[in-house]
Amino acid sequence: xxxxxxxxxxxxxxxxxxxxxRCDPISGHxxxxxxxxxxxxxxxxxxxxxxxxxxxxxxxxxxxxLAERTxxxxxxxxxxxxxxxxxxVYFCASSQxxxxxxxxxxxxxxx
Amino acid sequence: xxxxxQPTSMDCAEGRAANLPxxxxxxxxxxxxxxxxxxxxxxxxYIIHGLKNNETNEMASLIITEDRKSSTLILPHATLRxxxxxxxxxxxxxxxxxxxxxxxxxxxxx
Numbered sequence: 022x023x024x025x026x027x028x029x030x031x032x033x034x035x036x037x038x039x040x041x042x043r044c045d046p047i048s049g050h051x052x053x054x055x056x057x058x059x060x061x062x063x064x065x066x067x068x069x070x071x072x073x074x075x076x077x078x079x080x081x082x083x084x085x086x087l088a089e090r091t092x093x094x095x096x097x098x099x100x101x102x103x104x105x106x107x108x109x110v111y112f113c114a115s116s117q118x119x120x121x122x123x124x125x126x127x128x129x130x131x132x
Numbered sequence: 133x134x135x136x137x138q139p140t141s142m143d144c145a146e147g148r149a150a151n152l153p154x155x156x157x158x159x160x161x162x163x164x165x166x167x168x169x170x171x172x173x174x175x176x177x178y179i180i181h182g183l184k185n186n187e188t189n190e191m192a193s194l195i196i197t198e199d200r201k202s203s204t205l206i207l208p209h210a211t212l213r214x215x216x217x218x219x220x221x222x223x224x225x226x227x228x229x230x231x232x233x234x235x236x237x238x239x240x241x242x
Binding site for chain 1: 164170173178181229231233
């Protein structure tokens with residue numbers, strides 16, 4: 022069974038540009054989560070989808086971040102426009118039972 | 133969700149058991165204890181979880197005290213590949229988010 026996959030693995034963009042991160046959860050998992058770790062900080066929750074609905078988006082830092090999960094399968098996280106402080110590693114996780122399974126992350130560098 | 137307290141770092145000799153403690157003195161009756169680890173910069177990896185009984189799987193054992201205020205993750209025969217940051221997380225029985233603290237950096241030495 023394939024695990025959670027994320028694309029791209031790395032992205033380097035300039036401040037003010039737009040970046041879209043993609044997450045493919047484990048097949049059949051209704052719950053999908055986004056987390057991120059910015060430099061030197063702890064891993065922080067961003068938001069939680071149940072199928073295509075946003076269950077909890079309390080961790081989204083501001084309105085420059087937009088997450089979607091059309092059709093309840095893969096999810097995208099768009100950052101527009103990107104700022105320097107958005108640099109970090111963005112993790113996606115999915116679950117069907119109690120444990121969450123994480124992807125390898127996307128390392129975003131904003132210059 | 134209750135907060136957890138873990139030592140910042142620990143060392144363990146290769147082949148020996150690694151015992152990682154976690155304090156969660158404010159845990160409530162419906163909160164589970166989860167353990168995850170992050171090897172280098174990979175995504176966090178699920179290890180084990182439990183409510184009040186001790187649990188064992190192919191990776192580790194989880195020992196929860198009777199009052200549930202603390203727990204210990206045991207890696208029975210640590211290898212160099214077990215070097216990682218280990219996170220102890222307390223969460224209610226739902227699909228809520230995880231709060232990752234600073235974790236314990238486990239260094240397995242030859």
